[in-house]
Amino acid sequence: MPVLHNFDEIIDRRGTGSLKWHYSDDTIPLWVADMDFKAAKPILNTIERVVQHGVLGYTKPTEALYQAIVDWHSSRYGLLLTKSDILFSPGVVPSLALMMNIFTEVGEAVLVNDPIYTPFMAKVEQNDRTLVTSALKESDGKYQLDLVDIEAKIVEHNVKLYLLCNPHNPGGRVWTADELKALLSICKKHEVAIVSDEIHQDLTLNGHTFIPFLTLATGYEHNVVSLTSMTKTFNIAGIKGSMIFAKDEALLKKISQQQQLNDEYELNLFAYEVMRSAYEQGGEWLEQALDYIETNIDLTVDFLAKHLPDIKVMRPEASYLIWLDCSAYFEDDQVLYDTLRAAKVELSAGIKYGAGGHLKMRLNVACPKALLIAGLDRIHTAFNSMNGHK
Ligand SMILES: Cc1ncc(COP(=O)(O)O)c(C=O)c1O
Structure with missing residues (x-):
């Protein structure tokens, strides 16, 4: 028997420090x-279990956590990961920032679509890279990638990195295999690296199929990274925690070294345990x-x-x-x-x-x-x- 969750329950979040409910009136x-x-x-039970245990010392990811991540992504999306393909990061946005140093030098051009989740633009500019945008086109009531414009911008600005958002925010497009393959072929032709923010992957709605970019990237793995997290999926953004996936040993080593430099590779005890229970039982x-x-x-x-x-x-x-x-x-x-x-x-x-x-x-x-x-x-x-x- 499934446990039925009551999504109709109205919970007062005022006065909890909630970013969303920041008002003093009834907005x-x-x-x-x-x-x-x-x-x-199961997530709340996990937190209670950790609290009951009572010792909250230094913690590292367990084998069970790696297995839960591997199982979730293989069973849902056919993305075959091994433990060594997985790195942890405090958040997808910090990882976007990190990727600037992995794939580009100061001043070099990074391409994003417009409109896009604001930190995509902010992280490029804050890291002194050149922001290049390609407008999404609207047809049939949804956004489309303008592949001609994307290629033209890549050539014109000598773009080194493309920050993809899949599913896209805002607008909610789940890019199809054909669209992703076309994008990959342009990026390959011009040696542009692709970082795919897939944080909305698990929120794909009926009738649509999410395709992890890494499943298409065979032969181009040295230039592809995907970023995802359990926080958006399970509504636990306050827990903080995310993953970086890549399938090229040298690239993973470079990312890992950069994370060590910034001391940005560890999650807190709750994030590791919550992530495991979310993927195992959520x-x-x-x-x-x-x-x-x-x-x-x-x-x-x-x-x-x-x-x-x-x-x-x-x-x-x-x-x-x-x-x-x-x-x-x-x-x-x-x-x-x-x-x-x-x-x-x-x-x-x-x-x-x-x-x-x-x-x-x-x-x-x-x-x-x-x-x-x-x-x-x-x-x-x-x-x-x-x-x-x-
Ligand atoms: C596309 C996208 N990426 C990243 C984030 C935030 O990720 P994090 O909280 O892990 O930094 C969001 C949050 O809304 C988002 O929509």
Whole structure:
């Protein structure tokens, strides 16, 4: 008998230091990629077990943890890893930063798509590399890679590294095998390294198939790294912890040495233990969470079609983040954001994900339905307060 998780439970997160619930009033947060659901029972039990044991000393990854990671990725995605292909890192974003030093020198060009999760751009610039962007094209209500533009930019700027986001954030595309192969062939032709951020992999929704980049990279392993984590999957971002996968010995050695230099290769005891229990026993919770998220996406799409039909909704293929084009109602990004905040609902401003986010908003629907419905009502009110169209 499966243990049924109650995703309808509303949990007060105010006053806990939650990044998402930072308000002193009753604003409804539908922004940062953090779900308002309690973690899976096996994860909570694991934390309790560690606390009960009571000794919290220096800890290293166990064989059981490596096995859990290997099993999860092979059984779900056909990604065959061995222990030596796996490194640990405090987070995917720290790993993105680390990759600058692995594949590029100061001043060299790094390519990312636009719009993209903000730290992709920030880490390139903060590390004094040259940021080059390729705009995603929109067709059939979803983003597409502009392969012609990508190749042109690679040649024009002598790009050394491409930071791929798969599934993509924002917009939620799960890139297909054909798209990934086309990208790989361009990168191979011009000797561009690929770092694939796959943190949203396990949030792939019905009807879509996530393909780890490493499964396609045979013969090009020296230039491919993937980054992933259990934190987004199981809604345990506060635990911190992630993995770096690569399949080339020299590359792994270089990454490992760089991690030692920064002293950035260890996780805390809770992260190791939680990661193992999540991969060993979290599958049931995840399945239920994804079903719940899918119904929240349906509810949102229906609500917006009925009440705010001129918002163009990009239905995600992965994740609980819905990308909304509000350009029919607004013409200024700040006014759009402020109008929603004034109605006491917060969404992520699209513009912070690059020029392609102009007049877009990212809506997080991973919360109890009652909260989501209240938030949608506030969005409706906010848009109405603009007196209809701009
Ligand atoms: C694409 C992407 N990468 C990385 C992260 C954050 O990763 P971490 O917390 O492990 O640094 C997020 C969080 O939303 C994300 O959407």
